[in-house]
Amino acid sequence: MKAERARAAAILQRLEKSIPDPETALAHNNPFQLLIATILSAQCTDVRVNQVTPVLFAQFPGPEDIAQANPEDLRDIIHSTGFYQNKTKNMIGCAKKLLEDYGSKVPDTIEALVSLPGVGRKTANVVLGSAFGQEAIVVDTHVRRVANRLKLTRSDDPVKIEADLAQVLPKKKWTSGAHRILLHGRYVCKARRPLCGECVLYDLCPAEKEKKAAK
DNA sequence: CTCCCGATAT
DNA sequence: ATATCAGGAG
Structure with a gap:
């Protein structure tokens, strides 16, 4: 040992x-944007995610915006990241859950993060480490x-x-x-x-x- | 274990 | 033309 x-x-x-x-390659301005960007990065390169997130966040900056969005609009924007049906559902479900259960704030524990749709352990650890400065x-x-x-x-x-x-x-x-x-x-x-x-x-x-x- | 999908390297 | 890349959910 x-x-x-x-x-x-x-x-x-x-x-x-x-x-x-060694900073995250994913472009973001706040924990919520990093969370969404990381959900989109599942089975997809960070380079590609960074091509869609500026467009996405210009129109849908916060959880309220994504929770209310027309799924087709979101889907069109994120299409090139692949698995867009799942990811669209996950983004909306995730935003809604943040509003309902977490006061619109991204939680900072692995248990809470993993409970969000589309968020597995990898995504949760990215957010903990890069948005909240925890060792993850x-x-x-x-x-x-x-x-x-x-x-x-x-x-x-x-x-x-x-x-x-x-x-x-x-x-x-x-x-x-x-x-x-x-x-x-x-x-x-x-x-x-x-x-x-x-x-x-x-x-x-x-x-x-x-x-x-x-x- | 299977399904979800586009983009790129070969 | 197609194998390979890149996580999460059911």
Whole structure:
């Protein structure tokens, strides 16, 4: 365990250099907008979400506006993010629930967040970390892949991965650390063709050693 | 486990 | 032309 923490610390130290400022890529001005943007980001790139949210928020800035919106209008705006039927329903349901149960404010606990339509653990942790400044480990597909390649976890279950990372990362670095791992996965340790040649973690990566051993 | 869907890399 | 990417709900 102690050795694992030291390895994780070494990994983080490299990533802090290669990714100095691990901020959310999702454009937003307040917790509500981040919540909606993150709901839209399910199975969709942040780049694409950022193409639709300015249009969406110009017309529907707050929960009141989205709760009352004509679903077709919302759907047309968010169409390109995919899964637009679900996402439209979720946005409206989510806005309504915020109005009815949370005084139009985005709640700041994982339990309350996860109770909102379209909000799972990943989305909840994004909001907790980036809107409320809590230490929250976001596990998305990138974090899952990178954490497994680095052998920081052996699990495919996001909840278990989150627990494993919580063990090995200092709490002060939960949000930034997970986000750096995420970004490293998006741009370097990619799903299809990982750029091992330009990876700052090259010598710390078990996946790389396995490849060499296989030769 | 299946369904929900568009965009892009190959 | 099509495989792959990217979370949540039922």
